[in-house]
Amino acid sequence: MLAQQLANGVLLGATYALFALGFTLMFGVLRVINLTYGFYFSAGAFLSLALTKGLGLGIWTALPIAAIGAGVIAVVIDFLLLTRLRRRPTAELDSLMATLGGVLALYAVMTAWLGPDIRRLPPDLISADAIVIAGLRITEAQLLILGATIVLVAALLALMRGTRLGLGIRAMAEKPDAAGLMGINIARTTALVSFLSGTLAGAGGVLIGLNFNAIEPYMGEQMMLRGFVVIIVGGLGDISGALIAGVALGIIEVLTAGYLSSGLKEAVAFSILVIVLWTRPQGLFGRAVVRRA
Amino acid sequence: MTIPDWLDDFLWTYQNLIHDLGINGLLALAMYVVLAVGQLSLGQAAFMGLGAYSSALLTLKLKLPFLIVLPASCVVPILFALAIGVPTLRLSGVYLAIATIGLGEVLRAVYINVDLFGGALGINGIPESAETWMIFGLLAAATVALWLVGRSYIGRAMEAMREDATAAAAMGVNVARYQLAALVTSAMLAGLAGALSAHVSSFIGPNEYGFDRAVTILSFALLGGIGNPFAPVAGAWFLTLLPEAMRDLPEVRLALNGIIIVLIVLFLPRGLLGWRMKRRAA
Numbered sequence: 387m388l389a390q391q392l393a394n395g396v397l398l399g400a401t402y403a404l405f406a407l408g409f410t411l412m413f414g415v416l417r418v419i420n421l422t423y424g425f426y427f428s429a430g431a432f433l434s435l436a437l438t439k440g441l442g443l444g445i446w447t448a449l450p451i452a453a454i455g456a457g458v459i460a461v462v463i464d465f466l467l468l469t470r471l472r473r474r475p476t477a478e479l480d481s482l483m484a485t486l487g488g489v490l491a492l493y494a495v496m497t498a499w500l501g502p503d504i505r506r507l508p509p510d511l512i513s514a515d516a517i518v519i520a521g522l523r524i525t526e527a528q529l530l531i532l533g534a535t536i537v538l539v540a541a542l543l544a545l546m547r548g549t550r551l552g553l554g555i556r557a558m559a560e561k562p563d564a565a566g567l568m569g570i571n572i573a574r575t576t577a578l579v580s581f582l583s584g585t586l587a588g589a590g591g592v593l594i595g596l597n598f599n600a601i602e603p604y605m606g607e608q609m610m611l612r613g614f615v616v617i618i619v620g621g622l623g624d625i626s627g628a629l630i631a632g633v634a635l636g637i638i639e640v641l642t643a644g645y646l647s648s649g650l651k652e653a654v655a656f657s658i659l660v661i662v663l664w665t666r667p668q669g670l671f672g673r674a675v676v677r678r679a
Numbered sequence: 680m681t682i683p684d685w686l687d688d689f690l691w692t693y694q695n696l697i698h699d700l701g702i703n704g705l706l707a708l709a710m711y712v713v714l715a716v717g718q719l720s721l722g723q724a725a726f727m728g729l730g731a732y733s734s735a736l737l738t739l740k741l742k743l744p745f746l747i748v749l750p751a752s753c754v755v756p757i758l759f760a761l762a763i764g765v766p767t768l769r770l771s772g773v774y775l776a777i778a779t780i781g782l783g784e785v786l787r788a789v790y791i792n793v794d795l796f797g798g799a800l801g802i803n804g805i806p807e808s809a810e811t812w813m814i815f816g817l818l819a820a821a822t823v824a825l826w827l828v829g830r831s832y833i834g835r836a837m838e839a840m841r842e843d844a845t846a847a848a849a850m851g852v853n854v855a856r857y858q859l860a861a862l863v864t865s866a867m868l869a870g871l872a873g874a875l876s877a878h879v880s881s882f883i884g885p886n887e888y889g890f891d892r893a894v895t896i897l898s899f900a901l902l903g904g905i906g907n908p909f910a911p912v913a914g915a916w917f918l919t920l921l922p923e924a925m926r927d928l929p930e931v932r933l934a935l936n937g938i939i940i941v942l943i944v945l946f947l948p949r950g951l952l953g954w955r956m957k958r959r960a961a
Contacts, residue, residue, distance in 0.1 A: 419773045421780075470945050475843065479719050480944050482776050483897065486721070487940025490894045494934035607890060611781040618777060649792030656785040663766040663778060 390522055391644050392637060397528045399636020400535040401593050405609055406616035406628040407539065408586030414623030415559040415579045418477065421485040422463055423587055423613065424606030425492045430456035430588025431595035431605060432500065438508055445511050445596070449534065453589040460584020461577050463488065489607075496603040505601045512596065531593045538589055539629065542582065546625075555579060559623070611652060615659045621669020631670065690811070698879045699919050701814035702872045707899035707915035708821050709868035714905045715829070716854075716861040717841035718772055721893045722763065722779030725786050726756035726866045728888030730873030732790065735802045735883055745808040745878060752874035753867040760866035761859075768858045775862075783889045790885035801884030802877075809878035817875070818912070821868060825908035829956045833857070838955075841905075891933060898936040901943045904950020913952055 405427060412420050433452035437443045443451070467488050471480045512530065516523040546552035554575050557565040566572045587606075594609070595601045616635055620627030635655060642654045662670065682690075690697065706723055713720045734752035737743050743751070763782070767774040790796040797803075828834055840847035840854050848854045877883045895918070903914025918936070943950060 413773075419777060467941065467945075476717070476948075478772050479717065479776075480948065482719055482773065483901065484941050484944040486780075486894055486897065487937040487944065489937070490891070491934045491937030491941065494930045494937060498930040498934070608784070611784060614777045614781055618774075622773075647792060649788055652781075652785045652788040656781060659778060659781075660762060660766075663763075663770075663774065667766060667770050667774065 391640050393522045393524065394528075395637030395640035396633055397524070397532055397636070398597070398640060399633035400532055401590050401597065401632075402612050402616055402636050403629045403632025404535045404538060404586055404593070405590035406613050406620070406632050407542065407625060408583030408590075409613045410617045410620065410623055410625060410628045411542075411586070412579060412583040413617065414625070415555055416468075416576060418468060418471075418481040418485075420464065420468070420583075421482065421610070422460075422467065422489045422492065423583065424610040425463075425489050425496075426456045426460045426584040426587035427591040427594075427606035427609050428493070428496065428603055429459050429606075430591030431601045432496075432505075432591075432603075433588065434592040434595060435505055435507060435601055438511055445530070449589065449592050452592050453585045456588020456591065457581040457585035460587070461580045463492070464580040464584075465577065493603055493607065500603060502603065506599050507596060507601070527596050531597055534589060534593060538586060542586070543625075545582075551575075551578065612655065615655045618659055618667075619662050619670055621671055624669055624671060627669050627671040694811075695880075696919070697811060698814060698876070700916055701811070701818050702876045702879075703896075703899060703915040703919045704818045704912040705814075705821060705868050705872040705875070706896045707903065707911035708818075708825060708908060709865040709872065710896050710900035711905055711908055711911040712825065712861045712865045712868070714900055715837050715841060716858050717844060718768070718858055718861070719776040720779045720862060720865060721776055721897065722760070722782045723865065723869045723896045724888045724890075724892035725779070725782040726759065726869035727873035727876070727892070728783065728786055728790075728883075729756045729759060730870030731877040731883045731888070732796055732802070732873075733870075734874035735805045735877045736795070738805060738808075738878070739802070745806075748878075749809075749813075749871065749874050753870040756866040756870035756873075757863055760862045764859050764862040768855050768862070780890075780893070783893050787885050787889050796885070799885060801882060803882050805877050805881045805883065807879055807881050809875045814875050814879075817871060822908050822912060826956070829908060834956060837861070894940070895933075895936050898940050900950075901940055902951060904952050906949060906952070906955045910950055910952035910954075914950065 408426075409420075409423050412418070412423065430452045433455045434445075434448045437448040437451055438445065467484050468481055471477050471484060474480055512527050516525045517529070518524075546555060554565065554570040555578065557568065557570055558572065558575050562572060565575075590609070591606065594605070612635060616628055616631045619635070620629075620631035635658075638654060638658070639651045642648075642651050646654070706727060709723045709726070710720075730752040733755045734748050737748045737751055738745065759782070763778045764775065767778050790801075791799050829837070836847065836852045836857060839850065840852055840857065844854050873888075899915035899918055900911040901914070902918060903910035903912065905911065918939075
């Protein structure tokens with residue numbers, strides 16, 4: 387029983403990690419908390435719904451297309467909302483407010499357009515069978531989530547550590563002005579980071595939609611709370627911290643739901659956030675640099 | 680006190696709207712206090728909910744008189760503000776925003792799942808003991824108090840840290856202390872607003888203090904501007920009166936609030952009424 391719950395927790399946590407990864411990447415490089423991020427999650431889920439139900443695609447083709455679609459949406463929205471603010475002295479607060487207003491408008495429009503009801507993916511999209519490994523029941527959807535998460539994280543790390551594009555992103559995270567002087571195209575790198583994080587959010591939306599088989603406009607907003615907890619606990623801008631904290635949060639949520647009450651999941655997650663802020667604001671793994679006023 | 684019949688009719692017909700004007704004005708001030716020191720707290724809706732729930736429980740379970748309940752309803756919001764504010768205000772501005780943005784949704788889950796708070800049905804039968812004059816008296820008192828503070832040397836310090844916290848700290852302003860005081864004041868005002876709203880409508884529910892309301896409160900303050908305390912109240916009144924025409928279209932109202940925030944932040948960062956308070960030279 388406990389082992390089964392731990393396995394479910396790790397699989398749930400894998401999606402939290404995937405979601406938080408894009409969020410923390412965006413903060414690490416662009417130095418803004420982008421609150422529209424949750425919308426890209428919802429957008430990915432709805433795109434996958436349109437692709438599978440509308441066009442009859444399978445999950446293997448729908449997942450990458452929906453994720454990339456969410457990435458493109460992210461590039462456009464981030465450009466519209468954040469470009470003007472980047473050079474302001476109060477950019478940090480202004481971009482928080484602009485993206486907050488933006489995301490509220492986006493959700494409201496999405497709800498007015500698509501309706502507030504919970505939608506379901508076609509039932510034959512993925513088999514509901516479970517595979518039993520060492521006494522643990524794991525559904526195919528969960529396996530897909532784990533596989534996709536591993537592939538995406540590995541691809542992101544390879545891009546960041548092994549390519550010139552990744553070098554540019556890391557240089558920009560270090561010092562944007564100096565990176566610009568070294569010939570890195572700041573506007574293009576910014577768009578690339580928006581695209582990458584939007585893609586990760588979109589993929590997370592498809593996978594969570596698949597796991598719980600429930601897609602609705604505000605699903606991204608519920609995910610954002612987890613995103614906040616994970617990036618604070620892991621350390622703002624810390625990629626490996628986000629991975630570990632994401633999986634840990636998944637386990638804690640499953641255990642809370644199993645032994646306490648599923649209605650208190652959010653409260654437990656939030657308490658962890660506050661405790662970490664009191665004790666280790668630089669994140670549990672302590673490598674992220676916290677700028678003190 | 681006798682009031683003319685036409686005024687009596689008017690007050691009766693638009694009672695709810697008039698109460699909303701006063702309560703939203705208080706909420707706008709709660710937002711203003713924090714923005715005025717260069718911080719962003721998105722917990723005002725949550726603080727309001729804590730004030731509403733604690734006041735309702737004090738009235739119904741302990742049978743306390745309203746004049747004791749009202750100030751007591753600030754206690755729980757202030758405790759939450761301290762728990763979140765003390766660690767985050769030492770850090771950069773994004774931490775307070777992140778830590779408060781989820782608070783409303785977290786508390787909603789708690790209200791729904793804990794029997795004491797009435798679950799999904801909320802709490803009914805709260806006596807309507809808050810009078811219109813109390814709401815507007817408190818709003819006027821708070822506005823004048825914040826205006827006086829804003830004109831004093833404290834206001835100068837607040838403006839300095841809003842423009843550049845590091846420079847203000849270098850000039851000897853105790854930035855963290857002012858910011859914490861601002862957050863506590865904000866929680867107090869929002870708690871009062873919550874207690875008043877609970878005691879004019881006789882019913883409170885778990886879904887009234889979530890993300891939507893948090894963002895709506897922010898749009899009040901941003902539309903008016905944060906140069907002086909009258910501006911956010913005016914912003915709140917404008918946005919409270921405006922959507923009367925589209926009460927049946929909640930999504931449109933939300934979208935409008937969101938778009939207002941975006942446009943103001945991008946193109947009109949001082950708000951519509953951005954004049955600054957006059958101060959004598961130090």
